[in-house]
Amino acid sequence: MTNKHPIETEELMAYLDGELPADRATVAVAHLERCPDCQAFAAEVRDVSRRLMAWEVEAPAPHVPAKIIAELEERERKRQKPTTSSPIPRTRLMTRRWAWAGAFAILCVVVGLMVETPLYKVQRMERATGLSVPQTAARTKRVTESANAATGAAADSNGLFHGLGDHAKNSFSRNGQPLSDQQSKEFEKTVLSAELQSPASMNLKNSAGPMIIRTAGVTLTTNDFDRARAGLDEILKRHRGYIGELNVSTPTGSGRSFTATLRVRGDQLDATISDLRKLGRVESESQSGQEVTAQYVDLEARLANARHTEERLTDLLRQRTGKLSDVLAFEKEIDRVRGEIEQMEAERKNLRNQVEFAAISATVSEEFREQLQLPVSTSGRMRNAAVDGYRTMVEGVVGLVLFLFSYGPSLLLWGGILFFPARFAWKKVQRRFAR
Amino acid sequence: MTSDEVLMLEFQGGSRAAFEELFARYHEPLYGFFRRRLDGSERAEDLAQETFLAVIRANSRYEPRALVRTYLYGIALKLVAAERRKQARDVPPTGSVPDPAIDEAPDVALWVQQALGKLDPSEREIVMLREYEQLSYSEIAELLRIPVNTVRSRLFRARLALKGHLESRAGSDPCSRTRPASRAQDEACHDK
Secondary structure: OOOOOOOOHHHHHHHHOOOOOHHHHHHHHHHHHHOHHHHHHHHHHHHHHHHHOOOOOOOOOOOOOHHHHHHHHHHHHHHHHHHOOOOOOHHHHHHHHHHHHHHHHHHHHHHHHHHHHHHHHHHHHHHHHOOOHHHHHHHHHHHHHHHHHOOOOOOOOOOOOOOOOHHHHHHOOHHHOOOOHHHHHHHHHHHHHHHHOOHHHHHHHHOOOOOEEEEEEEEEEEOOHHHHHHHHHHHHHHOOOEEEEEEEEOOOOOOOEEEEEEEEEHHHHHHHHHHHHOOOEEEEEEEEEEEOHHHHHHHHHHHHHHHHHHHHHHHHHHHOOOOHHHHHHHHHHHHHHHHHHHHHHHHHHHHHHHHHEEEEEEEEEEOOOOOOOOOOOHHHHHHHHHHHHHHHHHHHHHHHHHHHHHHHHHHHHHHHHHHHHHHHHHHHHHHHHHO | OOOHHHHHHHHHOOOHHHHHHHHHHHHHHHHHHHHHHOOOHHHHHHHHHHHHHHHHHOHHHOOOOOOHHHHHHHHHHHHHHHHHHHHHHHOOOOOOOOOOOOOOOOHHHHHHHHHHHOOOHHHHHHHHHHHOOOOOHHHHHHHHOOOHHHHHHHHHHHHHHHHHHHHHHHOOOHHHHOOOOOHHHHHHHHHO
16 A cells, blocks of 8 residues: 555456455445546556457357267166166066075064063063072062061061061060960061062063173284374273273383273174274284173072061051060161162162273283484583592482481480490590509 | 245255256356356257266265355366366377457457456456456455455456456556556656
């Protein structure tokens, strides 16, 4: 921009081309209206454009050339080919038949599985607990007899009542009186209902697919440790896993390494291991699975049993009265059952977590490359020697001072004590030799 | 009027009418583009057709990230460059390359072609894209892969040079009528 013209000629040209921003275009318009030089320049720019337009070329043939039409038709044929109604080749027909047959077979398998699964589940649960339905009935009968024999006292079918003393069992009564037949039946009902929640019966309610705790181990060697470390995070992010434990070691004289315990969802295990293999060269790999279905089902059953027992005991305690010692014994029993429930709940949660998240133990080691150790220069060695000398001198002085502080008082004391006898002995010796 | 980009997408979807509309809009401009840059009307027509054939063949890969006009002239520029390389290989080094469209051009057109021929090639391309193809600065910048400011400054230099060439033909004095284009020229005019 000059003093005379608030806008450069290049900008003026851009304005004439319609390429100037609005703010500058406003300046250009205002200036162009009153500046004859710029008006002349604008006229010349337009004149150049006008003169260039004198170079006209003849118009081409207006129709679409045959080559392009042919290309368009070819393209349309290609587009229509998949949907054309032309006869389907025999091979394609065969393929379709096989596809239909395959789909039908898959459908049959699915239906078969749906029909088979309930029966399979019952059988599996029986195998897991070692009891069949008739066995459960027999067990119920046995417990009934046991309960009757105990005069309505708590017959401990699952070990939940074993802490209750015989005295409390036999003397728990209304107003200190022994339990009547009706009361005995109530107590029996409590115990029986607890027994009916046995593992075999609970299995029917809580049956699900097999529960397997999956674990895997991968040992890798990589030549790019940092990339492998970053890749591990990326893999975990991709498969929505997390690091249970991570230890990185960078020892001198050997390659770096890290050991990580990764937790990923069971359905992501294979994909995660597949991705982990890409981080380096696989040295070793292992996978294992432990089926815990029976353990889980048993745990569920015991838990439900314990809850029911706790509930019934609480009801009995609320409805009945007795000796203070008996009430305290029942409360103690309820506390014990409560403790067992919480312990089993924690165990169940842990089991679920182990099943849901597979554990992968990944060890990644870096291929060690020995670094070239350049010798220390003479000046560096001299400096190191000077530093060592200074350090030795300071340590010597400090050691002397510390020695004096530590042993000085004792030395002074013993010196003071032994000085006069020693001097006396010395003088006596001197006198003897003088004679 | 349906935009070029919509037509292109319709053509991508299989509409032949959309392509024919695009052809009607750009056949003549593309023919002119090649005609002004290459020798012979037949070759210009061939290359204009090649441009559309390239559009048809690459249609499935087209993405509306740039204007169709820029897309077409981008193809055309590559075809021109390939054609020039081919001509450079085919024509013996001793022979001179004939100027495009000179034979049948009238005097005024010949004069303009000669003036354009005196320009630096990069400036000539910019001024031709601006004047004949009517592309904006940003479209030219995108096609030639240079900054917009470079386009503007080169266009400015090219127009000044053209003005000089055209006026020298007319025998007029560049300082006589207009505002000097630069301070140096301004001072030179004052010295006179």
